[in-house]
Amino acid sequence: MPKVTTNSRKWKAEVMNRVQTIDNNDRPVTTYTFSRIAYYKTLGVTSTEKYQSAKESSEVVKRINIALDNRINTKDFGIRIGEQMYNIERIWTDDDQREMELSLSYVD
Template sequence: MMPKITTNRRKWKADLMNRVQTVDDNDRPATDYTFKRVTYFKPLGVTAQEKALSVQEKAEVVKRINIVMDHTINTKDFGIRIGEQLYNIERIWTDDEKREMELSLSYVD
């Protein structure tokens, strides 16, 4: 009997959010997030090298996730919501052969 092979380990749900620049009541620029779609992810650990790089860039990476490949996602226009916590996307690494991408996330200020 052949052992079962798990082909999809992405079992956690996150919301992909569009980042929209708006103006608040006092005419100051404000960032708002609107829901785009649900995506499934697999949590990954944050490496020491990535921690060091993120400190240099003034944004501390607190979480890394693996999602299915989506070429429309970029660091400027999108964010991720996991539960009630919003995250900015700091870095995107893609693996075209496996059709997946890793996102490095930091807390929204």
């Protein structure tokens, strides 16, 4: 009987907290602080999602699947993969499978 792989998440990403601070010239600056490591698998971006993101003026460039974490939201968190930072645009959760899909766009 062949083995069934239950965990196909083999890539590592860093979940980052987004923090708003004020610099010396009284301008708001967004900084990111490390929160935790999440293992993910890459999903393809669908044409429907590309179309929806074009209407919202935030182009979705990547979709990933991670373990369910109800603390993650689009406002307070970002994802770093390698040296590239991403904003979380949309979150889809599957409570039965205990996983969530994140739609990511580049940080401006």
